[in-house]
Amino acid sequence: MFTARPCLLAVAAAAVAACAAPATADEVAEFYSGRTVTYIQASSAGGGYAAYSRLIVQHLPRFIPGNPAVQLQFMQGAGGVKGANFVYSVAPRDGLTIGMPLAAVVRYQILLPDKVRYDAAKLNWFGSASPLRSIIAVWNTAAAKSLADAQASEVIIGATAKSADNYQQPLLANYIAGTKFKVVPGYKGSKGMDLAMQTGETHGRMSYWESWQVNRPDWISDRRVITLIQVGARPIKGLDAPRMIDLAKTPEQRAMVRLQHVTGAIGRAVYGPPGIPEARRAALGKAVEAVLNDPAFQDEARKRNVGIDPTPGTELTQIVHDALLIPQSVIARYKQVVGMN
Structure with missing residues (x-):
């Protein structure tokens, strides 16, 4: 015999499942639509880093769901540590802040752990436009x-x-x-x-x-x-x-x-703070990978003498994690050789 109770239970279960489900592509697009993503470049407005960042910022909006504006902000200081500290410790973790660190950001953590306020292993690494040689x-x-x-x-x-x-x-x-x-x-x-x-x-x-x-x-x-x-x-x-x-x-x-080599492998990387909601983090990762492999982006890069040789975010993340496992004995000897002791 038909009763209302099983029907009500099914409706309730569906509602709970909907609440627990991850954000959809439409929800991500709705979040970004009409908003501005701040892109922190941890260098001055001149030089190679700025050239890469300007190019990425120009093309990135069309690849992020909702097509938000992307605003470039320069934050020079302390060899790039100022910008990395900001992205990790100060920037909102809602997916509206990303950036390009200086490539030595991981090496600084390895060699000068007391001087930084970030953990590179917890940052979100979306990809690199090019290694540095x-x-x-x-x-x-x-x-x-x-x-x-x-x-x-x-x-x-x-x-x-x-x-x-x-x-x-x-x-x-x-x-x-x-x-x-x-x-x-x-x-x-x-x-x-x-x-x-x-x-x-x-x-x-x-x-x-x-x-x-x-x-x-x-x-x-x-x-x-x-x-x-x-x-x-x-x-x-x-x-x-x-x-x-x-x-x-x-x-x-x-x-x-x-x-x-760690510095060179990171190169012209794009990253974000930890804790970004997963759907937005995934969308940003896909957007960065798409822009770095986009023919129009690469064609304009060639015209500006900006070399593009992308490293995917997954590979870049592994490079960072492997670097942080370098033995302390090697680090100690390196510091002695370069006069850091």
Whole structure:
């Protein structure tokens, strides 16, 4: 016999299931529609990071459900730590804040854990537009023209700060490759290091190949800079300078070079704070992956000399987690070599 009770129970069960169900695509689109996503760039408005972020911000809205506006905000300071601290500790965790950190953000946590207010393992990593391949190079008027020259006589290298890659990589090269780099910190950003190199105050500097591709393409094409050693994890096509990983003689030395590779592997990454509701987090991840692989985006990137070689968010997340497992013995020896003790 038909009764109303089973019907009422079925309706109640359906209501509970609906409440427990994850947000739908329509609900995500409704949330983002008419809103603004703030995109925190942890650098100045000039340079390679800004070039990538401007391009991403321009194309990203059409891939996020609801097509929100995306506003670029620059937050320079403390070698990128200021921006990462903000994204992790201050920014709302509702899916309306994402950004691009400086690539050294994970390395800073490994080497200076007391100086940061974030845990890179808990951040949401959506993908990277391109890895960074670091080099140590000199201006064409410098006496040193090769690694052998840098092993035979002193080469003055400009740097920004002792905590920066541009200070530590040349010192690591001294330990591994036997170079005689004298590293002088205190220069104000890339412009300060570049000017010192051009005027002869220094002989060279560490840089990221991708940054010079964007901002100094003529330096590469006209051979105004000469690369002495490649430090990045991926070799640079057409560049015959030796790679530091190939010069490492022991497992410990190779592990120390791979610690430096972490920065390059993260590259031009897009991330967000922890705790973003899952449906919005997934939507942002799909949007970033879509924009980085979009033909129109990639075509415009080529026109601007912005190299695109995407790393998916899942792979980037694994890179971060693996980096945070580097043995403390390797970290301690690295810090000793680069003068952090």
